[in-house]
Amino acid sequence: MSSQDQAKRAVARAAVDSVAPWFGTDAAIGIGTGSTADLFIDELAAHRGSIAATVASSERSAARLRSHGIRVVDLNDVTDLPVYVDGADEIDGALAMIKGGGGALTREKIVAAVARTFVCICDASKLVTVLGGFPLPVEVIPMARAYVARELAAIGGQPRLREGFVTDNGNLILDVRGLQIRDPRGLEQQINQWPGVVTVGLFAARGADILLLGTEDGVREIRRA
DSSP states (O other): OOHHHHHHHHHHHHHHHHHGGGTTSSOEEEEOOSHHHHHHHHHHGGGGGGOOEEEESSHHHHHHHHHTTOOBOOGGGOSOEEEEEEOOSEEOTTOOEEOOTTSOHHHHHHHHHHEEEEEEEEEGGGBOSSBOSSOEEEEEOGGGHHHHHHHHHHTTOEEEEOTTOOOTTSOEEEEEESOOBSOHHHHHHHHHTSTTEEEESEEOTTOOSEEEEEETTEEEEEEOO
16 A cells, blocks of 8 residues: 555544544434545444534435435535535645546535534645646536636636536536646636536635545644634
8 A cells, every 4th residue: 555545544534533423313424425535434434323424526426425324415405514525636725725636626615614523634635835747627607618718817727627526516617737826815806707617616705614634654634724
C-alpha cells in the first residue's frame, strides 16, 4: 500500500470519530463522493447498527452505503444534518476547495449547504497554496456547453468537455485548466452567475469547517479561522 493510500485510510478512520457523537441518535450523517469518501464509508460499516440514516451526495456513494447495510435517505426528508464528511481535489489554507473530480459537485454543494459542520478528509498532497492546479469542474446544462466554454476561455481558462460523462443530474462537465485561483469566493460567485451553469466546483462561500489531513506523521486537524 502506498503512503498516499495509508494517509487516506488514516483520515477515513479519524473521520469516524468526527461523526461518532451522532451514533445512537436519530441524526442523519452526510456522506460525500470519491476515493477517500469510499474508504470512510467502509469504516462506517463497523458501526452500521448505530447509524440512523445517511444522506449521500451521489448514486455511487448511496450504492456503497447500501451494500454495507447502511440506510440512505433523501435530503428532502431531513430537517437537520449535523455533519457532512467529504474529500477534496484541492484545498487551501483557508479551507476553500476544488471539488468535482468525481462529477458529484452539485449534490456535494447542496449537502454541504445543509450541514452544520463540513469535515474535509484528504491526504497532504491535496493541500495547496493557490487553487487551480487541479482542473476546475463546472457542471453545465447541455445547451449551454459552448457558451460557458467561451466565457471560461475569456477569463483565462482552458475548458475541455469531460468526454463520455453525464452527471447524476443529466448534465455535462467542463474541466478548466490554466487558472490560478487567488480569489476563490469571487470566482465562484462570478461563474455561478452565468446562465446555463448548474454550479462550479469551487467550495469557498461554503468551505470546510474542519480539515483532517493525512500526513507522514499522522492525521492533522486544521480548523477554519
